[in-house]
Amino acid sequence: MCTVCGCGDAHHHYGQGVARAHAPGLSQARMVKIEQDILGKNAEYAQRNRARFREQGILALNLVSSPGSGKTSLLTRTLTDLKGQYPLAVIEGDQETSQDADRIRATGVSAVQINTGKGCHLDGHMVGHALETLNPDPGALLFIENVGNLVCPAAFDLGEAHKVAILSVTEGEDKPIKYPDMFAAADLMLLNKTDLLPHLDFDVALCMEYARRIHPDIEILQVSAKTGAGMEQWYQWLRAHRPEPESPAR
């Protein structure tokens, strides 16, 4: 009997594809309809992380960019400037080494390093385990610095509230349309290294237009982690997106 709908037919034909080449004949072959998202398991882990963040009033951000956009410098400056105002925590994703986590810890903020080995992105499961070790305080700002890669991390939900794409002006202004999946997934784009603009041909307006082609509602802030220009707007964005503290239970 069919295992899908209970009908008497031991074999279903789907569409015009190669399946029809498989005559069921007298073999034990049978069709099984699965209908499952390939990333369904990741989505479950991400939901678990998200529930934890919600319960504890944690704002979790997934920082994504190419290698060399200045993510870690931007993060260390952010942590240094915000320390003492909020509980802070960092998950660092890199293929190898704990260099970045070491840089973060040098600011006094606790950080967990995930080495993905050959992997090109973090996933919900890795972040779940990192949370067990890191155990961020309630109300924390949690920055998850993804592997430097504008392609693969777009597809993997970690349970974050927002993806934040960091693009530096030493890259091409057309990166948003070259890597559209990432800019479609990000809610905020930080255009970093703006202190270098006088030395470059980078067209800021065109870059912003490209980003909005892909994602009309994307917010864009221009910052320089080196000089601090524009960083206050970024901090305001963080404040505005922190979850409201839940009223104490009576």
Place this chain on the structure above:
Amino acid sequence: MHEMSLCESILQIVEAEAAREPFMRVTWLQLEIGALAGVEIDALRFCFEAVAPNTILAGAELDIVEPPGEARCVPCDKTVLLTDRYSCCPHCGAYGLQVTGGDQMRIKAMEVE
């Protein structure tokens, strides 16, 4: 190359299915990978060949259905076909189309014995 992770996820899902209702091997596996899913089909096939040997998927034929990308153009009030995320509306030239379909990555069906 997240296609490798996708193939590993596919294997996990199929193994879980095999534990639920026992079968020995998969002879044919049908996936649905939308044109806007960000998946390189050739890379996916390549990774599948790397993951499948010595598993329940060994020797399985991979059938990949590729639904086209669909998006809503607000100025036109129309659903349009989209081959990539950076294109404009073919009718009015507007950007900022809202993707409504063709970004799925699913296992649809399989033939098992």
